[in-house]
Amino acid sequence: MSSEVPGPDDGDLPAARVETARIEDEMEQSYIDYAMSVIAGRALPDVRDGLKPVHRRILYAMNEAGVTSRSAHRKSSSIVGETMGDYHPHGDSAIYDTLARMAQDFSMRYPLVDGQGNFGSVDGDPPAAMRYTEARMAPIAEELMADIERDTVEFSSNYDDRLMEPDVLPAAFPNLLVNGSSGIAVGMSTNIPPHNLGEVIDATVELIETPDATVEDLMEHVKGPDFPTGANIVGRNAVHKAYKTGRGRVRVRAEFEVDEEEGRIVITELPFQQNKSRLVERIADDVNEGAIEGIRDLRDESDRDGIRVVVDLKRDAMAEVVKNQLLESHLERTFGVINLALVDGAPQVLDLKETLEHYVEHRRDVVRRRSRHELDEKEDRAHILEGRLKALEHVDSVVETIQDSEDRDAAKTALEADFGFSEAQAEHIVRMQLGSLTSMETQEIESEYADVTARIERLETILADPDELDAVIVDELRAIRDEYADERRTSFIEDAGTVTHEDLIPEEECVVVMSEDDYIKRMSLETFRAQNRGGKGIIGTGLKENDRVSSVFAANSHDYLLVFTNHGQIYELKTYEIPEMSRTARGKSAVNLLDLGDGEEIEAVVNTEDLDDDEFLTMVTRDGYIKRTAVDQFGNIRSTGIRAIRLEDGDELVDVEVTDGETDIVIGSRNGMAIRFDEGEARAMGRTARGVIGIDLREGDSVAGVAAIDADRHDWVLTVTENGYGKRSDLDEYRPQSRNGMGLVDIKTGDRNGPVVAIEAVTYGDHLLAMSGDGQIMRTRVEEISTVSRNTMGVIVMNLEADDRVASVDIVPEAAYADDEGVEDADTVDGDPVDSDAEPGADTE
Structure with a gap:
């Protein structure tokens, strides 16, 4: 008898039908089929009953088995077995995890399963094995099943066509909003927060009775998410956005009490889905690493009655600061609302009204x-x-x-x-x-x-x-x-902002002193009253043996500063982070503030409050190079600093000024030369560039500093020398030239004056702040310093002890200080006042 079916020995035979298909199309269709099976069959809830298939099948299996709220508890393994065998063939662990979550009062706002035994904890402890736990339906879950036997919903065949299972439950209350849902599908996810049952039902009734009700009308009833763990929602704007658009980011803050008398913070409620045990560990890690300061002890005193985590503070700790450090890193979380659900089998993002x-x-x-x-x-x-x-x-x-x-x-x-x-x-x-x-x-x-x-x-x-x-x-x-x-359970609190350490620091003008051995401190500017010129000043810092002052600058305690070093690096520094100490204190090591290298010293400080994106940072080096770089090139400064200028071997950054593209530059040298030119002669360059020659230095000379002159704001150029002498000269004394010239004589140096320390552009009301290497500080009005022409000796500004030298100077603008009551008298030298002008000399080009 012949047969059309080929046998094993028939050889290759042509196929009865061959279809040509593009592999891309096959892969696309297969992936779409897979994606839709995940979206509709596993990951997303149905908008009608708020359940995913696994939740629905567990409840239906319990209902069919008679494991209701009026029956005895049944072993969880039995429930899981019946669900898996009849309706959900996806593994017992997935089913049991879902069953356990429906029994957790910290996961479900209204648990659908009444569990008996260990079903896990807020510390992240897993449930006991299913053979040890028992469960039955919670009374409210029966409201989801009510009337299911009365042809209220459609049924479909189960996976092996033996039984019928409901496509959706009758759901006598809006479970999607009441208990929320979360899940990740293919290319999409849902994250719906739980809500208060009474509020949701009131909103539903409102919508039924007033079909034209707006989302705003419904929000009169639904105030916001109501998490099972309580806590607080910060502000209402994000909640309103989520209800109007279906998406939003809601900030949830722990409930805690700051007890300043006892010196502790007690945490009693946590944001939804936050692991308490892990929270305590992370706080402890941050305390040990120094990220959070002021905590002495940390204890978890939680019990069956509720959460209680006690944070004991150190005696000198600021409770508000510690509180906000905890808020910033640990006690506040963001709940990303994505109100995505299946509508007629297709995923759809819904607003509050559409959901109801x-x-x-x-x-x-x-x-x-x-x-x-x-x-x-x-x-x-x-x-x-x-x-x-x-x-x-x-x-x-x-x-x-x-x-x-x-x-x-x-x-x-x-x-x-x-x-x-x-x-x-x-x-x-x-x-x-x-x-x-x-x-x-x-x-x-x-x-x-x-x-x-x-x-x-x-x-x-x-x-x-x-x-x-x-x-x-x-x-x-x-x-x-x-x-x-x-x-x-969840309350609303207004976002009044957080109190940072900066908020608790008084806003005042400060003097910051740093030594060659990297000791740093800050003091109030009011500590140093203005004196007549020629005074000795007062002690500004204590120094250890062989250490000397390297820099001094004035800043507001709330300023954010850009700090430039001689190595061409730039760091970011908050003034209030510098420890405040007395005049006679040495200071503390700067290693915790600035990651300075060996031999690296602060040469210039720029206040970020003074910067605009269209301005430039103009830098000069010891060897006479100048470079301008746009301010916007200095964003995202790392803790280890970033390069501000490329330096050749042996060269160092000396000074930095802020310019606006139309400013004149005056570069002063140590030997008393100065050159003035338009800043446009030095084109703007990137951070890693070296720059161009600004002044042609004579052999043995080097740059002392740079001044940015704005004729509308400045009146004079002020020059200060190492031996404490200085002078003011009118701007007109410095005629503009082209860069890369030798310039003009600015001040006579020599044995009496010593080399130039700084050159600054000043105006009426400015104060000069000078500090010697031995730690003396003197503050004086610039008007106290005589106005003379260039190429003069100048007058004594600061009376120094033998072998002491002016180490650093800074200019304090008039707006930065309050008027002083009087001026301290100047000291004298050999019984004579030291306020006489020096003899002028001839100009020398």
Whole structure:
């Protein structure tokens, strides 16, 4: 017998049908099929009952097994086994994890499973094995299942076509919003927060009664998420955005109490889904690493009554600062709201009104189907009761007819023919017992018939009148609210901002001193009253042996500073982070503030408050190079600093000024030369560039500093020398030249004056702050320094001890200080006042 099926020895035979397909199309379609199976079959909840398939199948399996709130607890392994075997063939661990979560009162706002045993903890402890725990449905879960047997929802075949399972549960309350949901699908995710049952039901009733209600109207009822762990929502704007758009980022802050008298912070509620044990560990790690200061001890005193984490503070700690450090890193989390759910099997982001509208339509369909199902039952019952009443009216004839019939079938046929009974009525009558013919039974049938007909009229009204249908839904919702609603757990607090360490530091002008051995400190500027020129000043810092002052500068305690070093690096520094100490204190090591290298010293400081993006940082080096770089090139400065200028071997950065592109530059040299030119002659360059020559230095000379001259703001050029002498000269004394020239004589140096320390542009009201290497500080008004021409000796500014030298100077603008009451008298030298001008000399080009 021949066969068309090829055998193993038939060789290669042509295929009956060959289809050509692009592999890209096959992969795309396969991926889409997979993605949709994950989206609809696993990861996203249905907008109608707020459940994913695994949740729905667990509850339905418990309902079918009779494991309700009125039954005894059943082993979790039994529930998992029945769910897996009948409805959800995806592994027991996934099912048990879901069952356990539905029993956790810290995960579900209204748990759907009543668990008995260890179902995990807020510390992240896993549930006990399923063989050790027991569970049953929670009463509120039965409200999701209510009337499921009354043809209220569609059913589909289970995975092996043995059983039927519901596509959705009737859901007598809006579970999607009440308990929320989270999940990650393919290319999308959902994260819906839980809400207060009473608020959600009130909003649903509002929408049913007022279909034109806006999202804002509904938010009068739904105040915001209501997390099972309580805590606080910071501000309302993000909540409003989430309800209006379906997306938002809600800040949730722990509930805690700051007890300043006891010196501790007590945490009693945590943001939703925050692991308490891990929180305590992370706080302890930050304390040990120095990221959080002021904490002495940390204890977890939580018990079955609630959370209690105690943070003990050090005696000198600022409670507000510690509190805000904890808030910044640990006690505040962001809940990203993504209100994504399945609508008719397709994922859709919904606002608050749309979510409730879909639920209301579902309930209308459920109540409509339930009413139709009940109406059919009542009509069938009424039909039977009508037959019984008719039979009772003709009881003798009916009994006689039945007696005269050969068998039951003949009796039914005779009843249908003689009395007009239907087949169903005749079947019922022939099965009636004689005891049902009593008068008492007749009254009961008549009473039941009246009730049934009244119920039929009510059901017909519900099905015919949409308002009556909605009234039924509203009544049922309110009944559930009365039964299960409770008070809100999550409160709202206003975002008043956080109190940082900076907020608690008084805003004042400071003097910052740094030594060659990298000791740094700050002092109030008011510590140093203005003196007449020629004074010795007062002690500004204590120094250890062989250490000397390297720099001094003035700043506000709240300033953010750009600090430039001689190595061409730039660092960012907050003034208030520098330890405040007395005049005679040495200071503290700067290693915790600035990561300075060996031999690296601060040469210039720029206040970021003074910077605009269209301005430039103009830098000069010891060897006479100048470079301008746009301010916007200095963003994101690392803690280890970034390069501000490339230096050749042996060269160092000396000074930095802020310029606006139209400023004149004056570069002063150590030997008293100065050159003035337009800053435009040095084109703007990148951070790593070297720059161009600004001044042609004579052999043995080097740059002392740079001044940025704005004729509308400045009146003079001020020069200070190492031996404490200085002078003011009018701007006109420095005629503009081209860069890369030798310049003009600015001040005579020599044995008396010593080399130039600094050159500055100043105006009326400015103060000069000078500091010697031995730690003396003197502050004086610039008007105290005589105005003379260039190429002069100048006058004494600061009276120094033998072997002491001026190490650093800074200019304090008038706006930075309050008017002083009087001026301290100047010191004298050899009994004579040291305020006489030096003899002017001839200009030398």
